[in-house]
Amino acid sequence: MVSLPSPDWNTGGSRTRCGCIGTEEPGIALAMHVADPRDAERIQALIRGLSMHSRYQRFFVPLHELPPPLLAQFTSADPVATVTLLVETPDHAGTKLIAMAQYVAAPFPERCEIAVVVADGWQRRGIGSRLLRTLKQLACAAGVTRIEADILADNGAMLKLARRLGYSLTRLGGGIVHASLAVEAPCPE
Numbered sequence: 001m002v003s004l005p006s007p008d009w010n011t012g013g014s015r016t017r018c019g020c021i022g023t024e025e026p027g028i029a030l031a032m033h034v035a036d037p038r039d040a041e042r043i044q045a046l047i048r049g050l051s052m053h054s055r056y057q058r059f060f061v062p063l064h065e066l067p068p069p070l071l072a073q074f075t076s077a078d079p080v081a082t083v084t085l086l087v088e089t090p091d092h093a094g095t096k097l098i099a100m101a102q103y104v105a106a107p108f109p110e111r112c113e114i115a116v117v118v119a120d121g122w123q124r125r126g127i128g129s130r131l132l133r134t135l136k137q138l139a140c141a142a143g144v145t146r147i148e149a150d151i152l153a154d155n156g157a158m159l160k161l162a163r164r165l166g167y168s169l170t171r172l173g174g175g176i177v178h179a180s181l182a183v184e185a186p187c188p189e
Protein backbone atom coordinates (compact mmCIF):
# COMPACT_ATOMS: atom_id res chain seq x y z
CA MET A 1 0.00 0.00 0.00
CA VAL A 2 1.22 3.49 -0.74
CA SER A 3 0.38 6.61 1.22
CA LEU A 4 -2.00 9.19 -0.18
CA PRO A 5 -0.39 11.86 -2.35
CA SER A 6 -0.91 15.57 -1.96
CA PRO A 7 -4.28 16.72 -3.28
CA ASP A 8 -2.88 18.22 -6.48
CA TRP A 9 -0.76 15.20 -7.35
CA ASN A 10 -3.04 14.12 -10.18
CA THR A 11 -3.07 17.48 -11.93
CA GLY A 12 0.44 18.89 -11.46
CA GLY A 13 3.19 19.11 -14.06
CA SER A 14 2.94 19.68 -17.77
CA ARG A 15 2.37 16.10 -18.92
CA THR A 16 -0.26 15.15 -21.44
CA ARG A 17 -2.53 13.95 -18.69
CA CYS A 18 -5.68 11.98 -19.31
CA GLY A 19 -7.64 14.00 -16.78
CA CYS A 20 -10.92 12.10 -16.81
CA ILE A 21 -9.41 8.66 -16.62
CA GLY A 22 -7.29 8.56 -13.50
CA THR A 23 -7.62 5.25 -11.67
CA GLU A 24 -8.15 5.24 -7.93
CA GLU A 25 -8.61 2.70 -5.19
CA PRO A 26 -9.20 3.56 -1.54
CA GLY A 27 -5.84 4.46 -0.02
CA ILE A 28 -4.00 4.25 -3.33
CA ALA A 29 -3.53 7.04 -5.84
CA LEU A 30 -2.82 6.22 -9.45
CA ALA A 31 -2.60 8.53 -12.42
CA MET A 32 -2.44 7.90 -16.12
CA HIS A 33 -0.60 9.96 -18.70
CA VAL A 34 0.58 9.66 -22.28
CA ALA A 35 4.29 8.78 -22.46
CA ASP A 36 6.84 11.23 -23.80
CA PRO A 37 10.67 11.13 -23.97
CA ARG A 38 10.99 12.18 -20.33
CA ASP A 39 9.56 8.80 -19.37
CA ALA A 40 12.26 6.76 -21.11
CA GLU A 41 14.35 5.79 -18.07
CA ARG A 42 11.30 5.09 -15.91
CA ILE A 43 9.89 2.83 -18.62
CA GLN A 44 13.15 0.88 -18.63
CA ALA A 45 12.95 0.60 -14.84
CA LEU A 46 9.41 -0.75 -15.14
CA ILE A 47 10.52 -3.36 -17.68
CA ARG A 48 13.61 -4.37 -15.69
CA GLY A 49 11.48 -4.77 -12.58
CA LEU A 50 9.04 -7.24 -14.17
CA SER A 51 9.30 -10.94 -13.52
CA MET A 52 10.74 -12.92 -16.42
CA HIS A 53 7.31 -14.49 -16.85
CA SER A 54 5.53 -11.13 -17.26
CA ARG A 55 8.23 -9.82 -19.62
CA TYR A 56 7.92 -12.93 -21.76
CA GLN A 57 4.13 -12.76 -21.85
CA ARG A 58 4.34 -9.14 -22.94
CA PHE A 59 7.18 -9.28 -25.48
CA PHE A 60 7.33 -13.00 -26.44
CA VAL A 61 11.14 -12.87 -26.13
CA PRO A 62 13.33 -12.95 -23.00
CA LEU A 63 14.44 -9.30 -23.13
CA HIS A 64 15.72 -7.46 -20.05
CA GLU A 65 14.88 -3.94 -21.18
CA LEU A 66 13.62 -2.26 -24.33
CA PRO A 67 15.99 -1.87 -27.28
CA PRO A 68 16.53 1.85 -28.07
CA PRO A 69 14.36 1.94 -31.24
CA LEU A 70 11.40 0.44 -29.36
CA LEU A 71 11.92 2.82 -26.45
CA ALA A 72 11.97 5.76 -28.88
CA GLN A 73 8.75 4.51 -30.50
CA PHE A 74 6.99 4.06 -27.16
CA THR A 75 7.88 7.59 -26.02
CA SER A 76 6.86 9.38 -29.23
CA ALA A 77 3.19 10.17 -28.76
CA ASP A 78 1.67 10.33 -32.22
CA PRO A 79 -2.03 9.42 -32.51
CA VAL A 80 -1.65 8.18 -36.09
CA ALA A 81 1.33 5.97 -35.23
CA THR A 82 2.00 5.02 -31.58
CA VAL A 83 0.47 6.10 -28.29
CA THR A 84 1.70 4.74 -24.98
CA LEU A 85 -0.24 5.13 -21.75
CA LEU A 86 1.55 4.95 -18.41
CA VAL A 87 0.20 4.45 -14.92
CA GLU A 88 2.20 5.90 -12.05
CA THR A 89 1.92 5.97 -8.30
CA PRO A 90 3.74 7.99 -5.64
CA ASP A 91 6.76 6.39 -4.01
CA HIS A 92 9.52 7.54 -1.68
CA ALA A 93 11.46 9.07 -4.61
CA GLY A 94 8.51 10.88 -6.22
CA THR A 95 6.55 8.61 -8.52
CA LYS A 96 7.16 5.29 -10.19
CA LEU A 97 5.57 3.61 -13.19
CA ILE A 98 3.57 0.50 -12.50
CA ALA A 99 1.91 -0.22 -15.85
CA MET A 100 2.14 0.56 -19.53
CA ALA A 101 -0.01 -0.04 -22.60
CA GLN A 102 0.31 1.11 -26.17
CA TYR A 103 -1.31 1.00 -29.54
CA VAL A 104 0.75 0.89 -32.69
CA ALA A 105 -1.21 1.78 -35.80
CA ALA A 106 -0.36 -0.63 -38.60
CA PRO A 107 -1.54 0.77 -40.90
CA PHE A 108 -3.48 3.82 -39.75
CA PRO A 109 -6.49 4.04 -39.63
CA GLU A 110 -7.50 0.47 -40.55
CA ARG A 111 -6.01 -1.25 -37.53
CA CYS A 112 -3.73 -0.97 -34.57
CA GLU A 113 -1.94 -3.51 -32.39
CA ILE A 114 -2.25 -3.15 -28.65
CA ALA A 115 -0.27 -4.59 -25.76
CA VAL A 116 -0.26 -4.03 -22.02
CA VAL A 117 1.82 -4.92 -19.00
CA VAL A 118 1.21 -4.35 -15.29
CA ALA A 119 4.01 -4.68 -12.70
CA ASP A 120 3.70 -8.04 -10.97
CA GLY A 121 2.82 -6.62 -7.57
CA TRP A 122 0.03 -4.50 -9.06
CA GLN A 123 -1.75 -7.13 -11.11
CA ARG A 124 -5.37 -8.17 -10.47
CA ARG A 125 -6.49 -4.71 -9.32
CA GLY A 126 -8.26 -3.63 -12.48
CA ILE A 127 -5.34 -1.62 -13.87
CA GLY A 128 -4.97 -3.67 -17.07
CA SER A 129 -8.69 -3.36 -17.79
CA ARG A 130 -8.60 0.38 -17.19
CA LEU A 131 -5.59 0.87 -19.45
CA LEU A 132 -7.14 -1.06 -22.32
CA ARG A 133 -10.44 0.80 -22.04
CA THR A 134 -8.63 4.13 -22.12
CA LEU A 135 -6.42 3.04 -24.98
CA LYS A 136 -9.55 2.15 -26.93
CA GLN A 137 -10.92 5.65 -26.28
CA LEU A 138 -7.70 7.20 -27.58
CA ALA A 139 -7.51 4.94 -30.63
CA CYS A 140 -11.14 5.63 -31.46
CA ALA A 141 -10.66 9.38 -31.08
CA ALA A 142 -7.70 9.16 -33.46
CA GLY A 143 -9.86 7.37 -36.06
CA VAL A 144 -8.59 3.79 -35.74
CA THR A 145 -11.29 1.30 -36.76
CA ARG A 146 -9.98 -2.03 -35.46
CA ILE A 147 -7.87 -3.03 -32.47
CA GLU A 148 -5.94 -6.29 -32.54
CA ALA A 149 -3.54 -8.15 -30.30
CA ASP A 150 -1.57 -11.37 -30.34
CA ILE A 151 -1.66 -13.23 -27.04
CA LEU A 152 0.24 -16.32 -25.95
CA ALA A 153 -2.25 -19.18 -25.75
CA ASP A 154 -1.22 -19.96 -22.14
CA ASN A 155 -1.77 -16.37 -20.99
CA GLY A 156 -5.02 -16.94 -19.10
CA ALA A 157 -5.11 -13.47 -17.55
CA MET A 158 -4.85 -11.62 -20.85
CA LEU A 159 -7.27 -13.95 -22.61
CA LYS A 160 -9.82 -13.40 -19.85
CA LEU A 161 -9.27 -9.65 -19.99
CA ALA A 162 -9.62 -9.52 -23.78
CA ARG A 163 -12.77 -11.64 -23.70
CA ARG A 164 -14.30 -9.44 -21.04
CA LEU A 165 -13.59 -6.33 -23.10
CA GLY A 166 -15.43 -7.81 -26.08
CA TYR A 167 -12.54 -9.00 -28.24
CA SER A 168 -13.18 -12.00 -30.45
CA LEU A 169 -10.45 -14.59 -30.09
CA THR A 170 -9.06 -16.84 -32.82
CA ARG A 171 -6.46 -19.50 -32.17
CA LEU A 172 -3.54 -19.25 -34.60
CA GLY A 173 -0.65 -21.69 -35.01
CA GLY A 174 2.46 -21.47 -32.87
CA GLY A 175 0.70 -21.04 -29.53
CA ILE A 176 -0.77 -17.64 -30.38
CA VAL A 177 -4.33 -16.41 -29.99
CA HIS A 178 -5.36 -13.43 -32.11
CA ALA A 179 -7.73 -10.91 -30.50
CA SER A 180 -9.76 -8.48 -32.56
CA LEU A 181 -12.25 -5.73 -31.75
CA ALA A 182 -14.06 -3.37 -34.11
CA VAL A 183 -14.00 0.25 -32.95
CA GLU A 184 -17.25 1.90 -33.85
CA ALA A 185 -18.46 5.45 -33.48
CA PRO A 186 -19.50 7.00 -31.22
CA CYS A 187 -16.24 6.66 -29.36
CA PRO A 188 -16.59 5.56 -25.72
CA GLU A 189 -16.59 8.43 -23.20
Ligand SMILES: CC(C)(COP(=O)(O)OP(=O)(O)OC[C@H]1O[C@@H](n2cnc3c(N)ncnc32)[C@H](O)[C@@H]1OP(=O)(O)O)[C@@H](O)C(=O)NCCC(=O)NCCS
Pocket residue numbers: 053054055057058114115116117118119122123124125126127128129130149150151155156157158160161164
Ligand atom coordinates in the same frame (compact mmCIF):
# COMPACT_ATOMS: atom_id res chain seq x y z
C1 LIG B 1 -2.56 -9.46 -18.51
C2 LIG B 1 -2.39 -8.32 -17.53
C3 LIG B 1 -2.05 -7.05 -18.30
C4 LIG B 1 -3.73 -8.11 -16.80
O1 LIG B 1 -3.60 -6.94 -16.02
P1 LIG B 1 -4.36 -6.82 -14.62
O2 LIG B 1 -4.23 -5.42 -14.16
O3 LIG B 1 -3.87 -7.87 -13.72
O4 LIG B 1 -5.84 -7.16 -15.07
P2 LIG B 1 -7.18 -6.81 -14.30
O5 LIG B 1 -6.92 -6.68 -12.85
O6 LIG B 1 -7.81 -5.68 -15.01
O7 LIG B 1 -7.96 -8.18 -14.52
C5 LIG B 1 -8.61 -8.49 -15.69
C6 LIG B 1 -9.21 -9.89 -15.58
O8 LIG B 1 -8.18 -10.84 -15.70
C7 LIG B 1 -8.20 -11.69 -14.57
N1 LIG B 1 -6.86 -12.04 -14.18
C8 LIG B 1 -5.86 -11.18 -13.93
N2 LIG B 1 -4.75 -11.89 -13.62
C9 LIG B 1 -5.09 -13.19 -13.68
C10 LIG B 1 -4.39 -14.40 -13.48
N3 LIG B 1 -3.09 -14.40 -13.16
N4 LIG B 1 -5.05 -15.56 -13.65
C11 LIG B 1 -6.36 -15.58 -13.98
N5 LIG B 1 -7.08 -14.46 -14.19
C12 LIG B 1 -6.45 -13.29 -14.04
C13 LIG B 1 -8.85 -10.92 -13.47
O9 LIG B 1 -9.42 -11.80 -12.53
C14 LIG B 1 -9.88 -10.09 -14.21
O10 LIG B 1 -11.05 -10.80 -14.42
P3 LIG B 1 -12.25 -10.71 -13.36
O11 LIG B 1 -12.49 -9.26 -13.09
O12 LIG B 1 -13.36 -11.38 -14.07
O13 LIG B 1 -11.77 -11.42 -12.16
C15 LIG B 1 -1.31 -8.63 -16.47
O14 LIG B 1 -1.58 -9.89 -15.90
C16 LIG B 1 0.09 -8.60 -17.03
O15 LIG B 1 0.72 -7.55 -17.07
N6 LIG B 1 0.60 -9.77 -17.48
C17 LIG B 1 1.95 -9.84 -18.04
C18 LIG B 1 2.04 -9.17 -19.41
C19 LIG B 1 0.99 -9.67 -20.37
O16 LIG B 1 0.58 -10.81 -20.34
N7 LIG B 1 0.56 -8.77 -21.27
C20 LIG B 1 -0.36 -9.08 -22.30
C21 LIG B 1 0.36 -9.11 -23.63
S1 LIG B 1 -0.77 -9.05 -25.01
